[in-house]
Amino acid sequence: SIPLLIDTDPGVDDALALLMAFADTRHEVVGLTIAAGNVGLRHTVANALKLCEVAGRNDIPVYAGCAAPLLHPSPDAGNVHGLDGFGDVGYAAAARAAEAEHAAQAIVRLSHVHAGKLVLVALGPLTNVALALKLDPTLPERIARLVVMGGAVTCHGNITPAAEFNVYFDPEAAHIVFGAFDHFDLSDWEATVAHGLHHDSVVEWLRAGGDVAAFYERISRKTREWSADRRGDHWHSADGLAMAFALHPEGALETAERPLDVALEGPHSRGATLVDWQRQTGRPDRARILLRYDQARFEQLVRGAIGVA
Ligand code: BDR
Numbered sequence: 001s002i003p004l005l006i007d008t009d010p011g012v013d014d015a016l017a018l019l020m021a022f023a024d025t026r027h028e029v030v031g032l033t034i035a036a037g038n039v040g041l042r043h044t045v046a047n048a049l050k051l052c053e054v055a056g057r058n059d060i061p062v063y064a065g066c067a068a069p070l071l072h073p074s075p076d077a078g079n080v081h082g083l084d085g086f087g088d089v090g091y092a093a094a095a096r097a098a099e100a101e102h103a104a105q106a107i108v109r110l111s112h113v114h115a116g117k118l119v120l121v122a123l124g125p126l127t128n129v130a131l132a133l134k135l136d137p138t139l140p141e142r143i144a145r146l147v148v149m150g151g152a153v154t155c156h157g158n159i160t161p162a163a164e165f166n167v168y169f170d171p172e173a174a175h176i177v178f179g180a181f182d183h184f185d186l187s188d189w190e191a192t193v194a195h196g197l198h199h200d201s202v203v204e205w206l207r208a209g210g211d212v213a214a215f216y217e218r219i220s221r222k223t224r225e226w227s228a229d230r231r232g233d234h235w236h237s238a239d240g241l242a243m244a245f246a247l248h249p250e251g252a253l254e255t256a257e258r259p260l261d262v263a264l265e266g267p268h269s270r271g272a273t274l275v276d277w278q279r280q281t282g283r284p285d286r287a288r289i290l291l292r293y294d295q296a297r298f299e300q301l302v303r304g305a306i307g308v309a
């Protein structure tokens with residue numbers, strides 16, 4: 001099986017992505033490294049531990065990472081995911097605690113353990129991955145594939161007009177990561193919007209599932225209501241789509257490879273991903289950008305994650 005390391009800031013859509021990874025028989029999740037982002041690190045760590053417990057996956061080690069972006073503090077997304085990141089349902093804390101090792105050190109160590117095979121999926125701000133690169137700049141040599149949920153490739157952002165949340169939260173980290181990997185896969189906010197899940201279908205699937213689905217139904221209710229109010233019939237699961245691309249890249253029906261960087265300055269542009277669509281910079285193509293994914297396959301993976309055939 002393919003070793004999968006997930007850097008994540010759960011987060012309701014992170015949780016769906018994690019369940020998708022747990023359900024996949026071709027991959028083995030070797031660890032969760034936890035970022036701050038959707039909410040503070042205390043909550044994202046607690047949420048990761050709780051999700052593992054509910055899913056019966058206490059065998060997966062959880063490593064706490066950076067509590068803040070590399071340089072500048074940034075607002076979280078508690079308005080979308082709930083103040084605790086899991087819909088404020090008041091769940092009982094998991095019995096297990098996180099490992100003592102820091103997430104950035106775990107990323108470096110696991111890249112040695114699974115050298116040349118490890119798939120690293122980043123579903124949150126890239127702070128931990130950037131720090132891992134500073135600890136060991138040879139990291140990309142041992143990563144078989146990096147898949148990132150982040151960016152808005154034609155600047156239709158979800159947190160500012162131009163920027164997507166994960167990149168906006170820690171633009172310096174994204175700049176470091178995007179500059180360090182010669183090739184990486186990107187599933188951005190605009191692909192997310194193009195691959196919505198109809199709210200009625202999601203409700204139907206969640207009702208048909210077992211205990212894990214019931215837990216997910218509770219923690220996702222607030223964010224689904226928020227989304228229905230603001231964005232209409234479809235729910236946009238950014239991290240779910242990124243995980244589909246990570247687990248089953250053959251489901252990608254259309255991609256584009258281009259140079260890509262991040263704007264670090266400017267009141268309007270900070271955190272925007274700048275894709276050199278017309279290859280004007282002469283810089284090498286780095287990002288394989290997901291444009292279209294097999295929707296039926298995506299939905300099948302989501303159903304599988306919550307235990308519905
Ligand atoms: C991303 O930001 C977070 O709110 C989600 O978990 C996802 O990773 C979407 O912009």
Ligand code: CA
Pocket residue numbers: 008009010011013014038123124239
């Ligand atoms: Ca996330």
